[in-house]
Every structure is written in C-alpha cells, then in structure tokens.
Amino acid sequence: MTENPNFVPVVIVGAGPTGITAATKLAQYGVDCLVLDRWEDVYPQPRAVHLDDEIYRLLAGLGIADEFAAISRPARGLQLRDRNARVIAEFRRECAESANGFPQANMFDQPELEALLRANLKRYPHAVLRGNAEVTEAVQIGADRVQVTFTDRVSGEEHRVETRYLLGCDGANSLVRTAIGACMEDLKFQQRWLVVDVATTAELNQWEGVHQVCDPHRAATYMRIGDTRYRWEFRLLPDETADDYNTMAALYPLIRPWVEGIAPEQLELVRVGEYTFRAQVANHWRRDNIFILGDAAHLTPPFIGQGLCAGLRDAMNLAWKLAGVVNGWLPESVLDTYEQERMPHARYMIRFALAMGTAMTAGGEAGNLLRRVVVPRLDLIPGVREKIVDSTTPALHNSELVMKSPGRRQLAGRLCPNPVLLDGKRLDAVVGATFAVITSALLNPSQQDEMTRRGAVVVTAHPGTELSLWLQAGRARAAVVRPDRTVMCAGRDVAEVCRAVPVFAPPADTGADA
Ligand SMILES: Cc1cc2nc3c(=O)[nH]c(=O)nc-3n(C[C@H](O)[C@H](O)[C@H](O)COP(=O)(O)OP(=O)(O)OC[C@H]3O[C@@H](n4cnc5c(N)ncnc54)[C@H](O)[C@@H]3O)c2cc1C
Numbered sequence: 046m047t048e049n050p051n052f053v054p055v056v057i058v059g060a061g062p063t064g065i066t067a068a069t070k071l072a073q074y075g076v077d078c079l080v081l082d083r084w085e086d087v088y089p090q091p092r093a094v095h096l097d098d099e100i101y102r103l104l105a106g107l108g109i110a111d112e113f114a115a116i117s118r119p120a121r122g123l124q125l126r127d128r129n130a131r132v133i134a135e136f137r138r139e140c141a142e143s144a145n146g147f148p149q150a151n152m153f154d155q156p157e158l159e160a161l162l163r164a165n166l167k168r169y170p171h172a173v174l175r176g177n178a179e180v181t182e183a184v185q186i187g188a189d190r191v192q193v194t195f196t197d198r199v200s201g202e203e204h205r206v207e208t209r210y211l212l213g214c215d216g217a218n219s220l221v222r223t224a225i226g227a228c229m230e231d232l233k234f235q236q237r238w239l240v241v242d243v244a245t246t247a248e249l250n251q252w253e254g255v256h257q258v259c260d261p262h263r264a265a266t267y268m269r270i271g272d273t274r275y276r277w278e279f280r281l282l283p284d285e286t287a288d289d290y291n292t293m294a295a296l297y298p299l300i301r302p303w304v305e306g307i308a309p310e311q312l313e314l315v316r317v318g319e320y321t322f323r324a325q326v327a328n329h330w331r332r333d334n335i336f337i338l339g340d341a342a343h344l345t346p347p348f349i350g351q352g353l354c355a356g357l358r359d360a361m362n363l364a365w366k367l368a369g370v371v372n373g374w375l376p377e378s379v380l381d382t383y384e385q386e387r388m389p390h391a392r393y394m395i396r397f398a399l400a401m402g403t404a405m406t407a408g409g410e411a412g413n414l415l416r417r418v419v420v421p422r423l424d425l426i427p428g429v430r431e432k433i434v435d436s437t438t439p440a441l442h443n444s445e446l447v448m449k450s451p452g453r454r455q456l457a458g459r460l461c462p463n464p465v466l467l468d469g470k471r472l473d474a475v476v477g478a479t480f481a482v483i484t485s486a487l488l489n490p491s492q493q494d495e496m497t498r499r500g501a502v503v504v505t506a507h508p509g510t511e512l513s514l515w516l517q518a519g520r521a522r523a524a525v526v527r528p529d530r531t532v533m534c535a536g537r538d539v540a541e542v543c544r545a546v547p548v549f550a551p552p553a554d555t556g557a558d559a
Pocket of ligand 1: 058064081084088092093096178179216338339341351352354
C-alpha cells in the first residue's frame with residue numbers, strides 16, 4: 046500500500062498503543078489499513094507502567110512476547126502502607142505464569158512498549174503508519190464510506206482519503222469522538238496527581254511490588270518499573286502544582302521513605318508531571334462506520350493500572366470482527382457486538398479502580414483507623430485476599446458472539462486458559478488467529494471436516510489436563526473460542542456447540558517475515 050492512497054479499507058486515527066494494536070491485528074488478517082498520527086515519533090512521556098497477564102497474552106498474539114519480556118519485570122503484588130511507611134497489609138502475587146501463560150502483573154515503561162509495537166508493525170506490509178498527519182475532519186459520506194481529511198504538518202498540504210471503516214484511537218481529546226456526536230459521561234471523579242519518574246543505578250532495597258500509601262492527606266504510590274527506573278505518584282494538595290516539585294531538592298522529602306541513605310545526586314529526575322485523573326466513558330462508541338477505541342472511549346484513574354489495558358482490549362475485540370466483515374466472512378451485524386461487549390467491561394474496570402482508590406485513601410482519620418483495624422484482618426474473610434490480587438477481569442456481556450446459557454458456572458464471555466498442550470506448544474500457538482473448538486469428546490469425521498471447512502482448529506481436552514478440568518468446571522464438554530480467546534459458547538451437546546462456529550478463514554500471519 047502507498048502512503049498516499051485514495052481509498053483504504055480501514056483508516057486509524059492515532060498511533061498510540063490502541064491504534065498500533067488495532068493496525069497490527071488487522072494487518073495480520075491481511076486487511077490494508079492506514080494509521081495517521083500528528084507526531085512522527087512515540088509520545089516520549091512515561092505514562093502506563095503496569096499491564097496484566099491477559100494483555101501480555103494479547104501482546105504475544107501480536108508477536109512481541111519475548112521482546113516485552115526483555116523490557117518488563119513481574120511485580121510481586123501490593124503492599125498497603127500507612128503515612129509513616131509502616132506496612133498495614135501485604136497481598137502477594139505469584140510471579141509464575143497464570144492461566145493465561147504469563148505473570149499476572151508486569152511493570153514497564155510505556156514509550157518502550159510503544160516503540161516495540163511500532164517496530165513490530167513494520168513487519169506487516171498491509172499496514173502503513175504515516176506520522177506528521179494531523180486529522181482535521183472525519184465524515185460519513187455514504188452508506189459505507191467515510192472521508193478523512195488530514196494535514197501534513199511538514200509540507201502544510203491538505204489530503205483526503207476515503208475508507209470503509211474509521212477507527213478513532215486518538216486519545217482523551219478525541220476529534221473522532223466529537224465527529225460521531227459522542228460525549229463523555231462523567232463518573233464523578235477528578236483528582237490532580239504528581240507523576241514522578243526517577244532513574245538510578247543505586248539499589249533502593251524496597252519490596253518488589255506496588256506500595257500504596259493509604260494516607261487521605263497525601264495518597265501515594267511507588268513501584269519499580271525497570272532495573273534502574275522507579276515511578277512515584279502523589280496526590281497534589283489543592284494549593285500545589287507540579288512546578289513545586291521539579292527539582293530533586295524539592296521532591297526529596299516526598300520520596301525520602303524509599304530512598305533513605307541514597308544521596309540526591311545519585312537520583313536522576315527523568316520527569317515530573319501533573320495529571321488530572323478522570324473517570325469517564327463515552328455515551329456511544331460507534332456511529333455508522335466510525336468507531337472509537339482506547340482513551341477516546343474511556344478514561345480511568347490509574348489506581349489499578351488498566352487504562353492502556355482497556356484500549357488494547359478494545360483493539361483486540363474489534364479488529365478480528367472488522368477483518369471478518371471486510372474479508373466477507375462475517376455479517377456486518379457482528380460489529381454491533383463491539384460496544385455491547387466492551388462498554389460494560391470498561392465501565393466495570395473504571396468503577397473497580399475508583400473503589401480501590403476510595404478503599405485505600407478515602408475517609409480521613411476515621412478511614413485510616415478503619416484501614417488499620419480491618420485491612421490486616423482481611424484473611425479472616427474467605428476469598429477476599431485472592432480477589433485483591435486476582436488479575437482476572439469480568440466476563441463480557443451477552444451478544445451475537447457471546448452466548449451464555451442459563452446457569453451459574455459460565456465459561457462464555459471469559460477468556461479460555463492458555464496451557465501448554467501435550468505436544469509442548471501453548472494453546473494460543475496451536476490455534477493462531479482463528480476460532481477453536483475445545484472438546485473433551487472426539488468429533489466424528491463429518492464434524493471434524495465441517496470445522497476444517499469453517500476454518501476452526503479443533504483442540505482435544507485430554508482427561509486430567511488443564512483444558513479438561515476447565516471444561517468440567519464449566520459443566521461443558523465443548524466450547525467455541527473466538528480469535529480473541531473469549532469463549533463464545535459452551536455446553537454438553539458437542540454437535541450443538543460445533544454448529545455455532547462461524548466460517549472464518551484467516552491466512553496464517555501476513556507479516557513480511559511470516
Ligand atoms: C500517569 C499515568 C499513569 C498511567 N498508568 C497506567 C498503567 O499503569 N496501566 C495502564 O494500562 N494504563 C495506564 N495509564 C493510561 C494509559 O497511558 C492510556 O490509557 C493509554 O496511553 C491510551 O492509549 P491510546 O492509544 O488509547 O491513546 P494515546 O496514547 O493518547 O494515543 C493517542 C494518539 O492519537 C494521536 N492523535 C490525537 N489526535 C490526533 C489527530 N487529530 N490527528 C492525528 N493524530 C492524533 C496522538 O498523537 C497519540 O499518538 C496511565 C496514564 C497516566 C496519565
């Protein structure tokens with residue numbers, strides 16, 4: 046594809062993590078897409094520092110698991126501390142692989158991850174990223190045409206490109222969101238925080254996990270994000286700004302509990318910034334052929350480190366459906382399932398972040414007292430400790446592509462596990478980018494042929510294996526797993542489960558070196 050086409054099946058506004066993920070997935074399915082971003086390079090300021098095992102699994106599907114492993118480190122859980130840095134409670138997390146095949150909590154530096162994502166995109170000739178392209182207008186001009194206008198910020202020239210689908214991955218101040226007439230619903234949360242990144246070769250000798258300071262006066266978070274990189278976030282007092290802390294001398298009193306004994310000269314201030322954390326969800330995520338994803342569709346305070354994760358989930362959820370429609374495998378109606386599935390999930394995660402923030406820091410002195418008394422005794426309430434460190438996110442709501450049957454132990458809407466199979470390969474590597482039927486019963490030859498015709502991979506859940514136990518726990522003998530690894534449906538009647546599999550026949554991986 047050229048950099049200046051007149052028509053591209055999919056145009057993506059924004060080359061942040063959400064836009065690049067969507068482009069990579071589409072390109073893997075052989076769908077031509079053009080990504081436009083106003084800047085040439087990755088946004089250099091560190092923002093996200095944490096992602097969970099579900100997202101690590103998604104990165105593996107993009108082809109960058111090993112590269113991400115090289116720039117990230119697993120975190121050991123969460124410590125709640127009082128204002129004097131005394132530990133109130135510790136919630137340990139296993140750094141070993143979860144059911145998704147990766148550590149549950151992973152610390153990293155967002156610009157490094159974005160650089161990886163961009164380098165990886167270059168492997169796919171179906172995707173073109175054009176920097177210095179400021180999108181100024183997006184309009185639906187026909188039943189299945191959208192016109193995108195952008196200005197080349199170097200030459201000043203204005204360009205137009207037509208597309209069948211436009212994805213607005215253009216961040217918090219999204220122009221595409223405005224273009225579809227959506228507005229942000231405010232979930233009534235706004236706080237100003239100081240975000241501090243420090244580099245040092247000195248060893249801080251701190252517990253290797255997230256430290257949450259439960260102080261309503263000065264809530265704070267500390268985490269190690271790399272061999273020599275550390276992140277602090279402090280809630281700003283009403284009369285403070287980030288400028289009050291932009292030297293190490295001014296900042297030192299705030300970070301002293303973690304750097305005691307280390308001379309300020311050994312600590313390099315990478316940056317000090319002020320962010321207003323908000324909780325907002327756009328009231329609709331699609332109009333006609335235009336969609337919004339990532340921060341354009343939702344904003345969350347980073348208390349559980351899930352903003353970028355939500356954007357990547359959006360991209361994963363929509364890309365394979367869009368590829369199915371563009372390639373003529375799936376009906377257009379499946380595109381409605383994007384908002385039906387993703388909006389309630391994003392809303393839940395934002396409310397969870399708000400609840401965690403409130404539980405850890407609200408309530409003044411009374412809240413402090415309650416935390417000192419209650420939190421160390423959480424072990425007495427069965428299941429609570431596990432819940433706090435469990436990275437599993439909720440099941441997707443019912444849709445044309447999530448068919449829950451009545452009953453409690455639902456597999457549908459949740460991710461299937463990603464175990465190592467008897468041949469030594471992980472499930473995801475065996476299934477690739479298509480549908481799978483996981484079954485504890487052997488399919489008869491005609492069922493097997495039909496699954497092959499529909500492009501689905503059949504995986505046998507041998508007795509006693511993780512997959513077999515997983516099916517049993519869901520009271521099922523077979524499950525249909527979508528390309529994004531969400532279970533579409535599950536049940537005891539294997540023939541009925543097989544009938545639900547749609548025709549979906551992607552090429553293996555259309556990367557240049559695939
Ligand atoms: C302090 C802080 C800490 C955070 N911590 C975490 C964390 O630990 N874990 C986590 O998951 N998330 C975290 N987040 C959130 C995370 O950084 C964002 O959710 C994520 O960057 C959103 O990605 P995006 O691609 O949707 O949007 P963005 O990263 O904002 O990218 C949008 C892109 O669109 C481009 N663009 C915008 N308008 C136009 C236009 N008109 N024309 C062309 N291009 C345009 C921009 O240049 C940009 O490249 C944190 C955020 C902050 C601020």
